[in-house]
Amino acid sequence: MGRVIADYRIEPGTAIAYRVQAGQYIQIIDVEGSQCSDFLAFAGIDDAEELDSTATRTLNGLAMPQAGLLGKYFSQALQPLFEVIQDTCGRHDSFLLACTNQYYEDAGYPGHPSCSDNFNRVLQPYGIAARSGWAAVNFFFNTAVDCSGAIVSAESWSRPGDYVLLRASRDLLCASSSCPDDIDPANGWHPTPIRVRIYDRSETFARSVGRRASPTLPLRQTQPSAFTDRIETLTAHLAEYNGFWVPQTFAHHGIQDEYWALRDRAVLLDLSALRKFEICGDDALNLLQYAFSRDVTKLQVGQSAYGCLLNPHGGIVDDGIVFRLAAQVFRYVGNCDSDGEWLARLAQQQSFSVTIDPSSDRLHNLALQGPLSRQILRSITQFDSKFTPYTIDDLPYFHFAIGTIANVPVLISRTGYTGELGYELFVHPRDGSALWDALMAVGKPFGLQPMGMFALDRARIEAGLLSAGREFDDLTSPYQAGIGWSVALKKPDFIGKAALEAIKPHPPKVAVGLVLDGNEVAEPGHPIYAIGERWRVGMITSATFSPILNRSIALAQVAPEYSTIGTELEVGVMDGMKRRIKAIVGTLAAYDPTKSRVRS
Numbered sequence: 001m002g003r004v005i006a007d008y009r010i011e012p013g014t015a016i017a018y019r020v021q022a023g024q025y026i027q028i029i030d031v032e033g034s035q036c037s038d039f040l041a042f043a044g045i046d047d048a049e050e051l052d053s054t055a056t057r058t059l060n061g062l063a064m065p066q067a068g069l070l071g072k073y074f075s076q077a078l079q080p081l082f083e084v085i086q087d088t089c090g091r092h093d094s095f096l097l098a099c100t101n102q103y104y105e106d107a108g109y110p111g112h113p114s115c116s117d118n119f120n121r122v123l124q125p126y127g128i129a130a131r132s133g134w135a136a137v138n139f140f141f142n143t144a145v146d147c148s149g150a151i152v153s154a155e156s157w158s159r160p161g162d163y164v165l166l167r168a169s170r171d172l173l174c175a176s177s178s179c180p181d182d183i184d185p186a187n188g189w190h191p192t193p194i195r196v197r198i199y200d201r202s203e204t205f206a207r208s209v210g211r212r213a214s215p216t217l218p219l220r221q222t223q224p225s226a227f228t229d230r231i232e233t234l235t236a237h238l239a240e241y242n243g244f245w246v247p248q249t250f251a252h253h254g255i256q257d258e259y260w261a262l263r264d265r266a267v268l269l270d271l272s273a274l275r276k277f278e279i280c281g282d283d284a285l286n287l288l289q290y291a292f293s294r295d296v297t298k299l300q301v302g303q304s305a306y307g308c309l310l311n312p313h314g315g316i317v318d319d320g321i322v323f324r325l326a327a328q329v330f331r332y333v334g335n336c337d338s339d340g341e342w343l344a345r346l347a348q349q350q351s352f353s354v355t356i357d358p359s360s361d362r363l364h365n366l367a368l369q370g371p372l373s374r375q376i377l378r379s380i381t382q383f384d385s386k387f388t389p390y391t392i393d394d395l396p397y398f399h400f401a402i403g404t405i406a407n408v409p410v411l412i413s414r415t416g417y418t419g420e421l422g423y424e425l426f427v428h429p430r431d432g433s434a435l436w437d438a439l440m441a442v443g444k445p446f447g448l449q450p451m452g453m454f455a456l457d458r459a460r461i462e463a464g465l466l467s468a469g470r471e472f473d474d475l476t477s478p479y480q481a482g483i484g485w486s487v488a489l490k491k492p493d494f495i496g497k498a499a500l501e502a503i504k505p506h507p508p509k510v511a512v513g514l515v516l517d518g519n520e521v522a523e524p525g526h527p528i529y530a531i532g533e534r535w536r537v538g539m540i541t542s543a544t545f546s547p548i549l550n551r552s553i554a555l556a557q558v559a560p561e562y563s564t565i566g567t568e569l570e571v572g573v574m575d576g577m578k579r580r581i582k583a584i585v586g587t588l589a590a591y592d593p594t595k596s597r598v599r600s
C-alpha cells in the first residue's frame with residue numbers, strides 16, 4: 001500500500017502501545033478473519049485527551065464514523081483525533097467496553113486475560129492510570145441495537161485481510177489489542193492475530209469503503225466516477241453509494257435550490273453508480289425473456305424498457321432498464337453487481353448460449369433532467385443517422401440514440417429518475433470531464449446546475465419511483481411494489497410466472513401514495529393504521545416534503561382493502577400510539593401522475 005515505517009503483530013490475548021505523528025496512517029488488519037481489535041487513542045499534554053465514542057456519535061450523527069465527510073473520531077474536548085480513510089469490513093462497535101476481567105469472572109472464567117487489563121499493562125509506562133474497563137473503539141466487533149433496544153453481538157463480519165485505515169489528525173498515543181475472547185462467537189470462538197502497520201504521512205491513500213455484493217464476488221472499493229474531479233470542486237459533501245462517491249448536496253445551493261432547479265430549469269446528476277451489463281449471443285433475447293419482467297420481443301433496436309429481474313417466487317431481484325442495441329445485443333442497466341451473477345446463473349440453468357459482460361467500468365453516466373434539458377442539448381448534439389432516424393427534438397420516451405455531444409461520443413437515452421423531461425448520457429470515463437464541461441458551459445444561460453442525491457430522492461418520491469431496499473426487495477413482488485404493469489404475464493414462460501399468476505389477484509399489500517395532514521415528514525418504517533384502530537394496515541416505505549405541492553407526502557404499502565384513492569388512514573409517528581397523523585390515499589406519483597412532463 002505504501003512505505004511502512006512500523007509493523008506490529010499482536011498475538012491473541014495481548015496488546016501494544018505506540019505513538020504516531022499527525023498525518024501518519026494506522027492500518028489495523030484482521031489477519032485470519034473474525035477477529036476483533038480494540039483501539040484507544042490519547043492526545044495533548046500528558047496524553048490527557050482521549051478518544052470519546054459518545055462525543056464522536058454526537059458530532060457525526062452516526063453510530064460509527066464512515067470514510068468520507070463524517071469519518072472523524074473525537075476526544076472529550078470535541079477535538080478530532082483521527083479519521084477513517086478506508087474500511088473493508090463495515091461493522092464495528094463503539095457502544096460496549098473492551099472486554100474486562102469482570103466479564104470473564106461473571107461468566108465463570110476467573111483469571112481469563114482481557115483487553116482492558118492488557119491496556120492497563122501497556123499504558124502504565126506512559127503514566128495512564130489503570131481502569132476496570134476501557135471505552136475503546138472495538139474494530140471488527142459485530143454489534144447492533146435491535147428493535148427492543150438491546151445491544152446484540154455475534155461473530156465478526158471481517159474476512160482474512162480485512163482492515164481499517166486511519167489517519168492521525170494529531171500526535172497520538174495509541175493502544176491496540178487482539179481480543180482474547182474465546183467464550184462466545186465474537187472472535188469465531190478462536191482468537192487470532194491482529195497486525196498494525198504505520199505508514200508515513202507522505203503517503204496518499206484514497207478514501208474508500210469496501211463492499212461485497214454477494215458471497216462470491218470480490219471486494220469492491222469505493223471509486224470516483226468520470227465526473228468526480230469536477231464535482232469535488234463544487235462540494236465536499238460526498239458519500240459512498242453502491243461503490244462510488246456521490247454528491248449529497250452542493251455548496252452554496254442545498255436541497256431546496258437544487259430541487260427547484262430541476263423543476264424549473266435543468267440539472268446534471270452523476271449516476272455512474274448504476275451497473276451495466278452487455279448481453280450478447282444467440283440466446284440473448286431468450287435469456288432476457290426468461291429473466292426480465294417485460295416482453296423484450298416487442299423492443300425494436302434503439303428502444304428500451306423499464307422492468308425488473310425476477311426470482312422463482314415472484315420477488316424482485318432488482319429493477320432496471322433493458323436497451324436493445326441489435327437483434328441479439330442488449331444492455332441491462334440496474335443497481336447491483338450481483339445482477340450479472342444472477343443472469344449468468346439463469347443462463348447456465350437454461351443452457352442459453354450467451355455472454356454477460358460487466359461494462360460498468362467502461363460506461364459512466366450523467367443524467368440531464370428538467371424542462372429545459374432538450375433546449376440545452378439541441379445545439380451540441382448530433383445523432384448517428386445509421387442508427388436512428390430521430391433528432392434530439394423528436395427522440396421518443398424510452399428510446400435511445402448513438403451520437404455525439406460537443407464531439408464527445410455518447411449513448412443518449414430518453415429516460416430518467418426525476419419525473420421530469422430528461423436524458424441519461426452514457427460515456428467512456430476518459431471523456432467524462434469533457435462531457436461535464438461542455439454541458440455546464442452550454443447550460444449556463446439556461447440556469448443549469450448540478451444536483452445531489454438528497455434532492456434526487458425528494459424528486460423520485462414525488463414521481464412515485466421505486467428505490468431498492470425501500471419499496472422492494474427479493475421478497476416483494478411487482479404487484480406489491482406498484483409496478484405490476486411491468487409484468488408480461490402473457491409471455492410463454494419466464495422465471496416466477498406461476499408465483500406471479502397466483503399473487504396478482506391477491507397481493508398481500510399494494511403500493512400507494514399518501515398525502516399527510518400538516519408539514520411533518522413521516523419516516524420509512526412508520527406504521528399505518530385504519531382510523532381509530534390499533535391494528536396496522538401498512539407501512540411507510542419513503543417520505544418527503546414536496547415543495548411544489550406544499551404537502552408532506554409518502555410512498556407506502558397497505559393492505560388492498562385500504563388502497564382505494566381517497567381512503568383516510570393514520571400514520572403512527574413516535575411509538576405509533578402517542579401521536580398519529582391523518583393521511584389520504586392517492587396515486588403512487590403525487591407529482592404529474594399521468595407522466596405528461598417526462599413524455600413531453
